[in-house]
Structure formats: structure tokens, C-alpha cells
Amino acid sequence: MRLTLARLALATTSMVALAFCLPLAVLAQQIAYDRAVNDARHDATALVATLAATGDRAAIDRAVASTGAGGAGRMSVHLPDEEPLGIPHATPAEVSASALHRASGTVTVHGGLAYLQAVAIDNERTVVVEVYVPDADLTRGVHQTWLALVGVAAALVAGSVFLADRLGARLVRDVRELARAARGLGDGDLTTRATPSGPPELRAVGRTFNVVAERVTALVESERRLAADLSHRLRTPLTALRLDAEVLPADPGGDRIRQAVEILDAEIDAIIRGVTVTDGPVDLVDVLADRLAFWSVLAEDHGRAWSVHGGESPVLVAVPRAELVAVVDALLGNVFAHTPQGTPFRVLVGPAGLVVEDAGPGIERPDLALRRGSSGAGSTGLGLDIVRRVAAEMGGTVAVDRGEWGGARVTLTVAAVPAFAAGPGAWRRTGTLSSRRKDRRAG
Secondary structure: OOHHHHHHHHHHHHHHHHHHHHHHHHHHHHHHHHHHHHHHHHHHHHHHHHHHHOOOHHHHHHHHOOHHHHHHOEEEEEOOOOEEEOOOOHHHHHHHHHHHHHOOEEEEEOEEEEEEEEEOOOOEEEEEEEEEEEEEHOOOHHHHHHHHHHHHHHHHHHHHHHHHHHHHHHHHHHHHHHHHHHHHHHHHOOOOOOOOOHHHHHHHHHHHHHHHHHHHHHHHHHHHHHHHHHHHHHHHHHHHHHHHHHHOOHHHHHHHHHHHHHHHHHHHHHHHHHHOOOOOOOEEHHHHHHHHHHHHHHHHOOOOEEEEEEOOOOEEEEHHHHHHHHHHHHHHHHHHHOOOOOEEEEEEEEEEEEEEOOOOOOOHHHHHHHOOOOOOOOOOOHHHHHHHHHHHHHEEEEEEEOOOOOOEEEEEEOEEOOOOOOOOOOOOOOHHHHHHHHHHHHH
């Protein structure tokens, strides 16, 4: 924007400067020309009285020497039927024409021009006074005037460009401030607000942005409260389920149900904390361990063999924990929902992201799997759309293809947050994914 304003000021001021300077330059040249011709006319007129009073060549010589042009050797007097006094520059024909018509004027000669003035001595005799004006006198001071005009024009152009740049810098600063606030809100910082400044229109945009930010913040807070309220509402049926589970016999089936109830209770607590607290990056490995502790119970019940590879170090991603939990549940839930019981699966996790692969029939149309509402297996088709949306929020991607086992393979790439940017305690968790999974199952 600054460059555009500077270019606009440069073009506008240059045209204005040319519109004024070109006529002034021509006028300066014409003034110099007229001044030289007028000086020549003045010198020639100074001889009229002498020529009218006497025809003595000596007296005329003295009168010529007394003028400026005569003293410089640039004046000559053409007497009828006599040799001219001084050094003539005009041709005899031009002198004769001036004498014949008794007219005054200029003729072009080598190196300048000659001013010819006819002086009638009597009815039959006419004297022609010639004043030579060299080119230097015709253009005296013109070049200096042109240089001054160029300097003034350059100063005006430079000054206008400088002022336009300063105005543009102020406008750009205000626009950048508004863009910074927009980026902050887009990155999830709901406390970001713009400081309205600059032209009235830009201030109006800043105020409107703040109104929109307030509304977005209110909507997000309302959504979080709604999610928390819904989670709390689940407490009532969960309590009834826990009471029913307590009366079950102490056999493996009853133990699994009671363990599932405890895990469900813990997940509800996690959901409530996830929608009410946002405390920075979330560890993908830790979330995966939590969810595998839940899904492993169902896997054992279905007779599914499963394995986990990687997870030796945390993988921090900038996304709310509740959304990351939804992603992992969607990926693992698809395995249980769309493959027969007993179908094995495996999970790979590392700094690049997460891969969930099974040995089932696979997905017939992987290109449609990520479209919202599209499903070839009778489901809602929203699971992978959730994964795609969350992946986009954290700067990652999702790919669906056929894995080495012949079944579906979903690859989630993430934009990991560096450990030093995650704040104190980001690497406080220790142990591998397998050890943490065992701890959760044992609990």
C-alpha cells in the first residue's frame, strides 16, 4: 500500500510539475530572446539622432562606439552608396530590402541574428543600422532558469512522495494492527481485540471487528457451557449404571462392566475439564494412551489383537484436548464399527502424527471418505470429517488409503509444537505409551 501511494504521488506530482515547468521553460526562453532583441533595438535607436544630424563618418563612428553593441563590435551602419561602418553580418540583399521598405526587423545570420533598423534621412536616402545579436545573448540565463525549474520540480516530487509515504506508513500500520488482531482471533485467541485507529472507515472496521470478536467469544463460551452441562447430565444415568454394576457378581464379566463404568466416569470428567480449561498444547501420546485404555476393554471382548508402535516421547499439538480425544475415538471407533469381530488393528504414533490400520475389508471409495455425510458402510459419515476438521485446525492433514494388511489405513499428520514453546512442564510425563496404557488399565 505504501508503494502504491508513493507511486500515485510520484505520477500525480510529476504531471503537475511538467504542466507548469514546460510552459515556464518556454517562457524563460522567449523572455531571453525578447530581451536581447530589445537591447539591440535600443542600441540602434540611439543612433537615430546622430544619423539625422550629420553624415560624417567620424561622428557616426563615435556614436556607434558609445552604444553597448557598438562598443562590443556588434553594430554596423549601412550608408547609402558607401561602404558600411563596422562589420556587417546581414547580406546586402537583406539590407537593401530593409532600406527599400524602411522597415525594422530581424534576420537570421550565422551564429545568431541581426536586427536591422531603417532610418530615413530624407525622402530619398535611408540608412540601415545593423545590430548583431549572437546566440549566447539570445539564450542568456535560459539554462540556469531551466536548472532552477528542474530543481524545484524535483523537490516538489520528492516532497510529495515523502509525504505520501508517511501517510501510507501510518495507514499501513493501522491496517497491520487490524490484521494482527484478525490473525490472533483466527488462531484461537479469543481475548484479541483491535485498537481502532486511522481513517474513519478503518476505525469503523476495527470497531466492527471487536463486536464480531465479542460475539464469537460469547458463542464459544456458550458452547463450552453447553458441553459441560451435557456432561453433567450424563451423571444421572451413569450413577444408575454404577449402582447396577455394583450388584453384579465378582466375575470377569462384572469386573469389565465396573471397569468400563469407571473409565466412562473419568472420560466425562475429562470432557468437562476440556471444555472449561484451555491450558496450552496437548500430548497426543497421552491422549492415545487414555483412549486405548478404554477401547482395549472392547477389543478383548471382541477378540481383537492390537498393537501400538512408537510413543516413546510426547507429541505436543496445539488443539483442545476434547477435540483430540474426539479424533482418536473416531479413528479407533471406525475400526470397531466397520470391521468384523476378531479383526486385528494396530496404531503407530510419532512426531509426524498418528496412523490407525486394520486388517478389515477396507474402504471402497477413499476419495469420498473425508466428505461430510459420505459413507459407504451405513454410518453417518461424520467421524472422518471430524478428524479432517481438527487436523486442519492444527495445521495437519488426513489421508485414507489401503494399508499393508489389506484393510483401511488412516494417516493423521500433525504440526507438532516444540517442547520449548509449550511452557514449563510440557515434558514432565515419562515412560512409554505401553507403560502408561498399562497403568490406566491397572487403575
